Amino acid sequence: MVTCSNLKIKAYGKINLALDIVGKRDDGYHMLNTVMQSVSCFDLLDFTLSEGEGIELTCKLDSFPKGEDNIITKAYHAFADFTHIDFGCKITVNVEKNLPSQAGMGGGSADAAATLRALDFMFDTRLTDEQLCSIGVALGADVPFCITGGTRLCQGVGEIMSNLPSPDCAFVIIKPDVGISTPEAFKKYDSISNPKRCNMDVLLRYIGGGKLFGICSNLFNVLEYAADREEIAHAVHELKNSGALSALMTGSGSAVFGVFPDIASAQTAAEKLSGWSYKCVCQPVKQGWEFVY
Template identity: 50%
Template sequence: MKNRSLTIKAYGKLNLFLDITGRRSDGYHLLKTVMQSVSVCDTLSFNLSCGTGIELKCSSPGFPLDSGNLIWKAIEAFYSHIGVKPAGKITVEVKKEIPSMAGMAGGSSDCAAALAAMNELYGTGLPLTELCSIGVRLGADVPFALTGGTVLCEGIGEKLTVLPAPPEMYFAAVKPQAGISTASAYAIYDSLPVKPEQNYAEFESALKSSDLNGIAKGMFNALEAAADADEIKKAKRRLLELGAVNSMMTGSGSAVFGIFANRSDAERCIEKMSDYSFARTLVPINKGWEIIKG
C-alpha cells in the first residue's frame, strides 16, 4: 500500500464559566460550561504504512504509549464506527505542549484531533456531528475539542451551543506543580455542604456584548471550591497583583489563568511568573484542531 501521512494541531482550552447543574443516575455530572479554544497546542503526526497495529511515540515523561491513551482509543473507535479493518499500521508521533492534569483538555484535544486525522486519512468524509457522536463516548470534552471556538457545553458535554467570539483579550496561563485528577475534583465537590453559585445569564450577556470587564467579573468555576490548594490560591493572587482583570482556575485544575486587555501586559506578567513549569501568553482561537500538513 502507498504510505499516507498528515500532521494536525490539537488546541487546548480554558473554561470561562463552569457550573455543575446536577448529576445523572450513572454518576456523570451535568454541566453548564463555556469553553474557549486557546493558542497552545499539541502536534500529532500520523503515518499510515504497511503493517498492522497502532504505535504511539512521544518524548514527554509519563505520556502513555499503549491502549489506555485516548489517541489509541480514538483510532480504534473510528475503525469500529466505519466498520472496516485497518488498512495498515498507524504510527502517531506526539509533541506535547498542553500540560497534563491542568484542566486544559490535553487528552481530549488529542483524541479529537485523532478522529479528525483518521477521517482525513481514510477519506471517509464523516460530518462533524458524526465525529462528535463517536467522541462523546470517549470523553465529555471531546465534542467541544472537535468543534472548537467559544462554546456553551451542557449535559455531560455533548449539548453544544456556539457562542460569539470574545472581544480582544489575552490570557496569562500558568500551571502550579500540583496536579488534580478530574475524578478527585468532582468527588470533593460532591462532598461540599454548600455549593458555590453564580449567575450564568450575566456572564453570557457580557460575552454577547463584548464587555471584557463584564466577562472577567462573571467568570466562575464551581470546581475551584473542590481544589482548595495553596498553590492555586497563590497563582491567582500573583496574576491579580500583576495586573489581570480577574483570575480563575480552569476546568478541574490545576492550571490558572488571568485575563488581560492587551498583549504586552500579559507578556510582562508571564515573564515574572516564569518559575512555573508552564507559563504562556495565550489568545482565544476559533478552532479546536487544524491540519497543517497532509
C-alpha cells in the same frame, strides 16, 4: 480511500470561562453548565501511514503513556468501530506533548479530537461534526468541544453545545507543581453541601456583547471553590498582581489563567511570572484543531 500518507494536526487546548454543575445522572456523570474557550497553545500530532497494521504512539516524554490506555489509541479504536473501516496499514502517531496533564486544559481530550479529525481526513470517511462528536463523547466529556472548538456554551455531560462569539483578549496560563485529577475534583465537589452557583445568564450577556470587563467580573468555576487548594489561590493572586483583569482555575485544575486586554500586556505579565511548572501566553482560537500543511 487514503487521501494522504502523512498529516500533522495541532490539538488546541481549552480553558473554562465558567464551570458550574447543575445535577448528577443516575450513572454518576455530572451535568455541566460551562463556557469553554479554545486557546492557541497546543499539542502537535504527526500521523504517518506505513505497511503493517495497528497503531503505534511515539513521544519524547518518558511519562507519556503509549499503550492501549492512551486516549489516542482509544480514539483510533472508536473510529474504527463507528466507521467499520479496515485501515489496511499501520498508523504511527508522533506526539509533541506541550499541554500539561492534570491541568484542566483538555490535553487528552484535544489529542483524541485531533485523532478523530485526522483519521476522518486521511481515510476520506467524511463524517459530520455530529457523527464525530457522537464518537468523541464516549471518550470524554471535553472531546465533543475539542472536535469543534471556538467559544461555546456546553451543557449535559458536555455534548450539548451552543456557539458563542469569542472574546477579544489574551491569556496567560500557569500551572502549579500540584496536579488535580478529574475524579478527585468531582469527588471533592460532591462533598460540599451548599456550593456557590454561577450567574450564567449575566456572563452570557457580556460575552454576547463583547464586554471584556463584564466577562472578567463574572468568571466562575465551582471546582475551584471545591478544590480549596493553597497552590491555586497563590496562582490566582500572582496573575492578578501581574496585571490580569481576572484569574480563574480552568476545568478541574490545576492550571490557572489570567485575562489580559491584549497580547502585549499578557507577554509583559508573563515575564514577571517565574517558578511555575507550566507557563503559556495564548489567545482565543476559532476551532479546536488545525491541520499543518
